[in-house]
Amino acid sequence: MSVPTDVLVIGGGATGVGVARDLAMRGVDVVLAERDGLSGGTTGRSHGLLHSGARYAEADADGAAACIAENRVLREIAGDCLRDTGGYFVQLPGDDPDYFAAKRDACRDLGIEVDVRSGSAAREAIPELSPEIERVMRVPDAVAYPSRLVAATAQSARDHGAAIHTDAPVTDLHGDADTAADGATDETITAASIGGTVDDRIVADHIVNATGAWAGECAALAGIDLKMSPTRGVMVAVENEGLDTVLNRCREPADGDIVVPHENQVVLGTTSVAVDDPDEYPQPERAIERMIDECAAMVPALDGREPARTYWGVRPLYDPTAAGEGARAISRDFFLLDNEERDDTEGFTSIVGGKLTTHRRMAEAVADHVCERLGVDAACRTADNPLPGHDDPAVLDELVREFDAGSPADRDVTGA
Numbered sequence: 001m002s003v004p005t006d007v008l009v010i011g012g013g014a015t016g017v018g019v020a021r022d023l024a025m026r027g028v029d030v031v032l033a034e035r036d037g038l039s040g041g042t043t044g045r046s047h048g049l050l051h052s053g054a055r056y057a058e059a060d061a062d063g064a065a066a067c068i069a070e071n072r073v074l075r076e077i078a079g080d081c082l083r084d085t086g087g088y089f090v091q092l093p094g095d096d097p098d099y100f101a102a103k104r105d106a107c108r109d110l111g112i113e114v115d116v117r118s119g120s121a122a123r124e125a126i127p128e129l130s131p132e133i134e135r136v137m138r139v140p141d142a143v144a145y146p147s148r149l150v151a152a153t154a155q156s157a158r159d160h161g162a163a164i165h166t167d168a169p170v171t172d173l174h175g176d177a178d179t180a181a182d183g184a185t186d187e188t189i190t191a192a193s194i195g196g197t198v199d200d201r202i203v204a205d206h207i208v209n210a211t212g213a214w215a216g217e218c219a220a221l222a223g224i225d226l227k228m229s230p231t232r233g234v235m236v237a238v239e240n241e242g243l244d245t246v247l248n249r250c251r252e253p254a255d256g257d258i259v260v261p262h263e264n265q266v267v268l269g270t271t272s273v274a275v276d277d278p279d280e281y282p283q284p285e286r287a288i289e290r291m292i293d294e295c296a297a298m299v300p301a302l303d304g305r306e307p308a309r310t311y312w313g314v315r316p317l318y319d320p321t322a323a324g325e326g327a328r329a330i331s332r333d334f335f336l337l338d339n340e341e342r343d344d345t346e347g348f349t350s351i352v353g354g355k356l357t358t359h360r361r362m363a364e365a366v367a368d369h370v371c372e373r374l375g376v377d378a379a380c381r382t383a384d385n386p387l388p389g390h391d392d393p394a395v396l397d398e399l400v401r402e403f404d405a406g407s408p409a410d411r412d413v414t415g416a
């Protein structure tokens with residue numbers, strides 16, 4: 001059967017559901033297809049840190065500004081998809097004090113709230129911290145529960161008329177001269193074959209490739225050459241006895257420098273190693289031990305802990321030097337690839353890179369672009385409307401189950 005729609009969004013991670021929500025709220029007819037459950041890709045395998053931007057402030061002012069802006073928006077709309085813990089950047093002996101000062105100054109320049117405290121003041125607030133800690137900087141980091149965020153965003157899209165399909169892999173993309181919109185050419189990609197629970201052809205005026213680390217494979221179905229450079233990272237969850245603040249080691253980003261607290265566990269991470277295939281890559285055991293050892297420098301009680309859960313994710317990184325014509329770097333962090341301009345393939349757009357924290361902004365950029373292409377004149381409303389279930393964890397976790405969005409990143413919280 002052929003199902004017509006305005007826009008097909010491929011991929012049900014944070015970016016894809018964000019795009020579906022944004023377009024649906026602007027009155028666009030949307031179908032989303034995800035090959036697994038929602039958040040089955042990187043989103044459900046991330047660290048779950050809602051960045052304040054402090055991590056990037058001294059090196060990437062634009063990226064940091066995007067993080068603090070989205071951090072504030074999500075606090076307004078996402079309720080119990082988040083946990084407002086605040087965060088500390090901690091300086092240990094040997095960590096460069098000039099780096100600490102540069103980060104502090106850059107945060108202040110960007111309007112990211114910073115409060116510098118002595119090591120002893122920090123330990124008074126958080127007794128679990130190492131006595132070695134020399135000073136800390138408090139920033140508005142928070143914890144994000146990706147499964148809840150994705151499920152609530154999908155429900156909002158559905159409330160505005162979007163069809164959300166899980167277990168629905170897109171297996172082929174092709175031109176469809178008979179059913180395409182007026183003006184379609186042979187290079188117009190309008191139709192997608194979908195397997196799994198859908199088993200239909202979707203005929204769309206526009207297709208959005210929001211498949212993250214798999215964007216190259218998805219684009220290849222449309223004959224487009226798009227090379228991703230994914231990197232893998234490991235996360236280790238261990239039991240938590242009272243830590244309730246995100247911790248970042250205040251040094252150049254390195255392995256094992258972030259601790260993200262949930263109520264009963266803390267998630268330690270992470271690493272960054274290039275992989276060829278986002279589905280099959282080595283997962284060395286020693287990386288797990290190293291996470292615990294590194295993070296124990298900030299919280300000594302973590303030393304020797306048994307992992308309660310370990311998981312790996314792959315970053316959807318894109319090499320901008322390979323972007324070519326038609327690639328718009330919205331920030332250094334994410335790219336909207338206009339495949340019409342870049343590859344002469346009409347009706348097709350890819351969105352690559354980014355972070356969980358900035359997914360709403362990425363979605364807004366895509367929706368602006370698609371609406372321009374479709375001649376839809378409607379403004380983004382996603383920053384102003386709270387997500388469904390935002391004030392009730394039980395409702396959120398029911399949505400997680402309904403969309404099969406349970407994932408390793410927050411399984412201890414959602415129980416799904």
Ligand SMILES: Cc1cc2nc3c(=O)[nH]c(=O)nc-3n(C[C@H](O)[C@H](O)[C@H](O)COP(=O)(O)OP(=O)(O)OC[C@H]3O[C@@H](n4cnc5c(N)ncnc54)[C@H](O)[C@@H]3O)c2cc1C
Nearest residue numbers: 011013014015035041042043046047049170212233356357
């Ligand atoms: C180790 C690690 C830690 C991270 N920690 C953080 C953090 O703490 N904070 C933060 O802000 N960001 C973090 N990130 C980054 C963040 O997780 C990602 O940038 C973001 O989740 C990507 O979302 P996405 O929707 O673009 O991709 P994904 O979540 O990967 O979604 C893409 C989806 O497309 C689906 N798909 C693929 N092919 C097809 C097909 N043919 N048909 C249908 N569906 C398909 C996949 O199954 C997948 O669900 C981390 C990333 C990693 C790897």
